[in-house]
Amino acid sequence: MSSAKKPNWNGCPTRYAAGIVGDKWCFLLLRDVLLHGKRTYREFLGSPEGISTNILANRLAKLEALGMLTREPDPRKASSVCYFPTQKSKDFLPALVSMMVWAALYDEATEAPASFATSFSNDPVGTIAWYEAEIDRVDQALRSN
Amino acid sequence: MSSAKKPNWNGCPTRYAAGIVGDKWCFLLLRDVLLHGKRTYREFLGSPEGISTNILANRLAKLEALGMLTREPDPRKASSVCYFPTQKSKDFLPALVSMMVWAALYDEATEAPASFATSFSNDPVGTIAWYEAEIDRVDQALRSN
DNA sequence: TTCGGTTACTTGCATATTGCAAGTGCCTTT
DNA sequence: AAAGGCACTTGCAATATGCAAGTAACCGAA
Numbered sequence: 010m011s012s013a014k015k016p017n018w019n020g021c022p023t024r025y026a027a028g029i030v031g032d033k034w035c036f037l038l039l040r041d042v043l044l045h046g047k048r049t050y051r052e053f054l055g056s057p058e059g060i061s062t063n064i065l066a067n068r069l070a071k072l073e074a075l076g077m078l079t080r081e082p083d084p085r086k087a088s089s090v091c092y093f094p095t096q097k098s099k100d101f102l103p104a105l106v107s108m109m110v111w112a113a114l115y116d117e118a119t120e121a122p123a124s125f126a127t128s129f130s131n132d133p134v135g136t137i138a139w140y141e142a143e144i145d146r147v148d149q150a151l152r153s154n
Numbered sequence: 155m156s157s158a159k160k161p162n163w164n165g166c167p168t169r170y171a172a173g174i175v176g177d178k179w180c181f182l183l184l185r186d187v188l189l190h191g192k193r194t195y196r197e198f199l200g201s202p203e204g205i206s207t208n209i210l211a212n213r214l215a216k217l218e219a220l221g222m223l224t225r226e227p228d229p230r231k232a233s234s235v236c237y238f239p240t241q242k243s244k245d246f247l248p249a250l251v252s253m254m255v256w257a258a259l260y261d262e263a264t265e266a267p268a269s270f271a272t273s274f275s276n277d278p279v280g281t282i283a284w285y286e287a288e289i290d291r292v293d294q295a296l297r298s299n
Numbered sequence: 300t301t302c303g304g305t306t307a308c309t310t311g312c313a314t315a316t317t318g319c320a321a322g323t324g325c326c327t328t329t
Numbered sequence: 330a331a332a333g334g335c336a337c338t339t340g341c342a343a344t345a346t347g348c349a350a351g352t353a354a355c356c357g358a359a
Binding site: 300301302303304305306307308309310311312313314315316317318319320321322323324325326327328329 | 330331332333334335336337338339340341342343344345346347348349350351352353354355356357358359
């Protein structure tokens, strides 16, 4: 791509993204927060990939430091902790969903229904808005305790 | 990876994507191939992140095994090797660009111009098509040697 | 008020992965 | 024939991970 138009400015955003998402566990935690409504250490531990406790603590701290999650006392039980998605991680949703669409297309063992990809390509904005609304619903319900 | 728990349909595509892109080096190699027109071992080594030779060989083999790249003799010089993107990796472009848009928004040190995000949101299909055309241009030029 | 259970971690240690430096083997160029 | 480039491989020390166990704080019931 040495044609005059687009030089190396592509590189930087990709490297930035790689620093956050280029880690299996961070990536899956973002999925759990953004798509599965998980908020607590215990819930993250329950995911089928089986993250171990030290790695989980390490990645939650990393994501908090990166401004992707906020660590707050659980409104339901003060002794527990909730990790809430920030606007920064909510804004990651379109990228996450784009990856899911791609994966659903190429993973032979995918469990995503074909309707998922078509509904996203028919109405990407609406699809993302739906996920965002789900997240806000979960968090507002939690915080109203 | 055969789990006792049945993952919800969101989970699987994300896990599939995490298995490929949830690795810093694979992620950056995809950038080099899809956005920077790099095709040879030597070019990948030259990227500013400084991948080491053993890791590079390992990741190229992984990406080839995953059907993201094809390994072929360099048409310009038989002793050299080219790694070409497959349709599978070209189809990853929308996800990659979505991540770049997100990163450009949140990375304070981004080098991406503001116009990048707006041009993608104004015309996502056209933007992706432009990148795909660039890739095809590079590969056809290479192959016509 | 003591007790068991829950939650969110931390610690220790064996194993796996990485980074770095130094080869190796096969062309190609001179 | 020699020199150099290219695409790797190998060895080894440093780092990161996975696993099991432990800890501290709190909560609800007896």
